[in-house]
Amino acid sequence: MLSIFDNAAKKMPRGAAFAHLVIDEAGKILYANREFVDLARDFTRKKLFIKGVIGKTVKEIFGKETMNTVVGTFLRKKDKRSFSDDFMIGDRLYQVVVEEVVENDQAYYEFFYFPMAETEGYSKQDILQNITYELATQKGFADTDWILTASDEHCKQLITCLINHEHTTLPAGCCPYKLRCKFNPEQGGLQLDRRAYYRTKVFLQGELYLTALKDRPVPPQIEMKKILCQAHDLSIGGIRLSLRVALPAESVVRVVFDEFTCEGTVVWTQKQGEEWLAGIRFLDVDPDQQYSIIRVVTRSRITK
Known part of the structure; x- marks a missing residue:
C-alpha cells in the first residue's frame, strides 16, 4: 500500500490541488492538467500552454533539462514500477506518485504531484477532503460530494485506493469505513476499476x-x-x-x-x-x- 500523505498538503483551491500527467512508453504526453503545465513553465521558463503540451514528448518540453526532472529520470529506468516518493521541485516540496497503467499490453504512466506543507502552522481543515475529491473527479466518478465529509484518515486510504484502482483493505469486510465508503465492494455502489478511467x-x-x-x-x-x-x-x-x-x-x-x-x-x-x-x-x-x-x-x- 502506498503511503500517500505523511504530511498535510498546503491548502489550495479546488481544481489546483495537484499536478497530473499521463505519458506513454515513448514519453509522449497524452494528458496534462493546468497545474502540471504551470510546474513545467516555472521549471523551463518557457511560455507553455496545455494545447501546446499535449502530443509533445517530455524531451521536447524539457529539452536538455529532461534528466533533471522526475518524469525524465523515470523514463530512463528499465524497471518502470509504480512508486511514491518526496521531491523538491523548485522551492516547493512535492510527494510524487507514479502509477503504471497497462491496457491491452500497452503501458501508460500516470504522475501525480501532491504539494506538501513545508512548515508548521497551516490549517488542516478540508485539505485532504478537497484533494481526494479532485482526484476522484479526475478519475471520472460523478458521485463524489460524500468525500467532502470523510475523515482525514479515510481520505488517506481513499487516495491510495483511487490511485491503485482497487480497494486496498483486504478483506473488504474488515475495512473500518465500509459503512461510509461508496467505493467499498460489499457496501458501496461505485466500482474502483479502469472502466471509469478518464x-x-x-x-x-x-x-x-x-x-x-x-x-x-x-x-x-x-x-x-x-x-x-x-x-x-x-x-x-x-x-x-x-x-x-x-x-x-x-x-x-x-x-x-x-x-x-x-x-x-x-x-x-x-x-x-x-x-x-x-x-x-x-x-x-x-x-x-x-x-x-x-x-x-x-x-x-x-x-x-
Whole structure:
C-alpha cells in the first residue's frame, strides 16, 4: 500500500490541488492538467500552454533539462514500477506518485504531484477532503460530494485506493469505513476499476449497428441497419449514448464515429422522454482504438 500523505498538503483551491500527467512508453504526453503545465513553465521558463503540451514528448518540453526532472529520470529506468516518493521541485516540496497503467499490453504512466506543507502552522481543515475529491473527479466518478465529509484518515486510504484502482483493505469486510465508503465492494455502489478511467463529457454524432443478441446472432438485414446515436460521455472502458430505439440488454453493438470505431456490450438502458439512454462497455479495444479514445477524451477536457 502506498503511503500517500505523511504530511498535510498546503491548502489550495479546488481544481489546483495537484499536478497530473499521463505519458506513454515513448514519453509522449497524452494528458496534462493546468497545474502540471504551470510546474513545467516555472521549471523551463518557457511560455507553455496545455494545447501546446499535449502530443509533445517530455524531451521536447524539457529539452536538455529532461534528466533533471522526475518524469525524465523515470523514463530512463528499465524497471518502470509504480512508486511514491518526496521531491523538491523548485522551492516547493512535492510527494510524487507514479502509477503504471497497462491496457491491452500497452503501458501508460500516470504522475501525480501532491504539494506538501513545508512548515508548521497551516490549517488542516478540508485539505485532504478537497484533494481526494479532485482526484476522484479526475478519475471520472460523478458521485463524489460524500468525500467532502470523510475523515482525514479515510481520505488517506481513499487516495491510495483511487490511485491503485482497487480497494486496498483486504478483506473488504474488515475495512473500518465500509459503512461510509461508496467505493467499498460489499457496501458501496461505485466500482474502483479502469472502466471509469478518464470518463469525460463529449458531444459526438455517430452510428450504431446491432451485431448480436445475448445468445444468438441477428439476421444480416438487421445487422446492416444503421441507427443514429449521440455520445454524451466517454472513457477507455465504455460510452454513454442516446438514441431513438431501445437496445436489448447484453446485446453486442458496433459504434462508429469519425474519431474511432468500437464493439461493445449493452450493460444498461433507460427511457428518457422520447429517447433511450444506453451504457456500452467496450470489448477488446486494441492499442490504436485506445489511443484514438484517449485523444478524444483529452481534447474534450481541454476544450471544456
